Amino acid sequence: MPLIFDIQNAIENNLSNNAFFINEKYYTYQEYSQIISNIRKSIKKISSDENFNVGLVTNDDIETYASIIALWLEGKTYVPLNPEFPKSRNQNIINQSHIKTILDSSSNAVFNSGMSSILTKQLPNCEIDLTPIQFSENTNAYILFTSGTTGTPKGVPITFDNLSNFINAFNKLCPNINSKDRFLQMFELTFDMSVVSYLAPLLGGACVYTIPKNKIKYSHIFEMMEDYKLTITIMVPSIINYLRPYFDEINCPDVRFNLFAGEALYLDVLEEWQKCLPNATIVNSYGPTETTIICTSYHFSNSKKNKTHNGIVCIGKDMENTLSIVVGDDEKELAVGETGELCISGKQVTPGYWENDERNEASFFYKNYNDENIRFYRTGDACFKDEDGDFLYVGRVDFQAKIQGYRVELSEIEFQVKSYLNKINAVCVAITNDLNNTEIGLVIESEDIQTTPLLSFLKTKLPQYMIPTQIKFIHQFPLNSNGKIDRNKLRTLFNK
Numbered sequence: 487m488p489l490i491f492d493i494q495n496a497i498e499n500n501l502s503n504n505a506f507f508i509n510e511k512y513y514t515y516q517e518y519s520q521i522i523s524n525i526r527k528s529i530k531k532i533s534s535d536e537n538f539n540v541g542l543v544t545n546d547d548i549e550t551y552a553s554i555i556a557l558w559l560e561g562k563t564y565v566p567l568n569p570e571f572p573k574s575r576n577q578n579i580i581n582q583s584h585i586k587t588i589l590d591s592s593s594n595a596v597f598n599s600g601m602s603s604i605l606t607k608q609l610p611n612c613e614i615d616l617t618p619i620q621f622s623e624n625t626n627a628y629i630l631f632t633s634g635t636t637g638t639p640k641g642v643p644i645t646f647d648n649l650s651n652f653i654n655a656f657n658k659l660c661p662n663i664n665s666k667d668r669f670l671q672m673f674e675l676t677f678d679m680s681v682v683s684y685l686a687p688l689l690g691g692a693c694v695y696t697i698p699k700n701k702i703k704y705s706h707i708f709e710m711m712e713d714y715k716l717t718i719t720i721m722v723p724s725i726i727n728y729l730r731p732y733f734d735e736i737n738c739p740d741v742r743f744n745l746f747a748g749e750a751l752y753l754d755v756l757e758e759w760q761k762c763l764p765n766a767t768i769v770n771s772y773g774p775t776e777t778t779i780i781c782t783s784y785h786f787s788n789s790k791k792n793k794t795h796n797g798i799v800c801i802g803k804d805m806e807n808t809l810s811i812v813v814g815d816d817e818k819e820l821a822v823g824e825t826g827e828l829c830i831s832g833k834q835v836t837p838g839y840w841e842n843d844e845r846n847e848a849s850f851f852y853k854n855y856n857d858e859n860i861r862f863y864r865t866g867d868a869c870f871k872d873e874d875g876d877f878l879y880v881g882r883v884d885f886q887a888k889i890q891g892y893r894v895e896l897s898e899i900e901f902q903v904k905s906y907l908n909k910i911n912a913v914c915v916a917i918t919n920d921l922n923n924t925e926i927g928l929v930i931e932s933e934d935i936q937t938t939p940l941l942s943f944l945k946t947k948l949p950q951y952m953i954p955t956q957i958k959f960i961h962q963f964p965l966n967s968n969g970k971i972d973r974n975k976l977r978t979l980f981n982k
């Protein structure tokens with residue numbers, strides 16, 4: 487059955503249960519369905535010959551989450567616009583996706599230049615109507631504009647078909663989501679981890695607990711986990727690095743499932759974190775936006791030897807309906823243990839970047855695989871496969887530095903630095919010096935480290951060309967809007 491009918495059924499079957507806890511207020515599925523219907527009525531006037539893409543200002547309220555479903559019931563695509571992003575970036579997204587209508591729940595509309603803006607707050611109540619119109623599963627459910635290292639955001643459309651395949655695979659990983667579950671939703675709607683954090687609970691009749699934007703202090707997250715006895719938590723690993731000093735105070739026996747994704751997860755911190763969630767299944771998962779949130783997964787267990795590479799937890803095996811391979815420069819599949827670029831195919835892969843032929847040409851390719859012509863997405867991630875078929879993450883292909891002709895894995899240097907620093911975080915970046923040579927820069931998240939003994943230690947572990955030549959100290963690593971360590975910002979520390 488198409489995903490949109492599952493959403494309709496889930497809402498209609500759970501009317502008396504709580505759907506959301508937002509800004510200290512609960513909303514039942516009944517209230518949610520009323521707000522969805524009110525918004526839906528007001529967007530009916532969007533002409534059907536208009537582009538499917540509708541801008542959605544991502545405010546922190548029930549109307550924003552209701553707008554998503556209202557748009558979907560009408561077969562439209564949401565394009566999130568974060569009011570906290572620079573105006574020029576949002577304008578670029580609006581122009582690229584030809585948005586003519588914007589849904590906004592705040593009356594001081596930020597994006598009203600030359601397009602119709604529909605205010606979604608305090609609309610009059612109308613008859614509840616959650617029956618979707620008929621539309622193709624190839625319709626885009628959302629388009630996310632990822633930051634894009636070139637400076638121009640690139641649009642990643644994800645279809646309803648992509649999304650329903652993802653949901654099926656996710657439900658295998660985290661089974662039996664039901665009305666007793668309480669989910670943490672701590673992501674900006676411009677980041678795809680938000681989609682699993684609101685959609686998986688909605689489909690199970692569970693309640694979504696959002697963290698108010700003005701309270702995204704890391705201490706608040708675990709207070710919420712404890713106070714509201716959250717049962718399912720989805721996180722980026724940087725969060726537990728921040729929570730690390732408080733681990734002794736955290737005890738969340740109600741968490742039954744804890745998923746990590748989005749960046750490298752380190753085993754040492756995970757082993758400590760696990761004690762805070764004594765009853766949780768902990769999964770490390772991996773996936774670029776282009777393959778719909780996550781597409782590989784690995785179960786952590788404290789009763790086995792967990793697989794790692796340079797301290798980074800294994801990203802595991804393909805989830806259902808995904809096929810990943812590691813290829814060399816000539817797109818030939820590499821043997822077990824050989825590092826190359828991870829390429830992904832399957833039902834979760836985006837149909838392609840939004841109106842970007844050049845990028846599509848570079849990022850997707852067809853390959854004959856087991857007598858089938860299959861379309862693969864190049865992830866830009868360096869990985870290798872082990873003899874059990876598990877993938878191990880090595881680093882970004884573009885973070886691999888070439889130094890004096892040697893290919894250097896920055897994650898290997900980070901691993902050694904961290905093993906010396908013990909619980910202090912460190913990031914290596916490739917920097918270009920005045921003579922246009924590549925060097926290794928090291929940023930340490932502390933202001934109290936002696937460099938001489940650290941360098942002496944590194945010299946016993948690494949060849950000379952891998953020893954960092956510049957070291958900076960910083961009180962706290964900057965995070966980007968997705969909550970990941972902002973490596974680009976760290977790189978700028980070396981420009982001075």
Ligand SMILES: Nc1ncnc2c1ncn2[C@@H]1O[C@H](COP(=O)(O)OP(=O)(O)OP(=O)(O)O)[C@@H](O)[C@H]1O
Pocket residue numbers: 631632633634635746747748749750751770771772773774775776801865866867879882968970
């Ligand atoms: N479990 C994981 N371990 C290591 N890295 C991960 C993991 N999960 C995701 N990643 C990293 O995150 C990337 C996907 O994140 P996302 O699609 O948000 O793009 P981004 O590279 O962070 O940013 P952007 O494309 O916006 O510049 C992956 O390509 C990989 O580099």
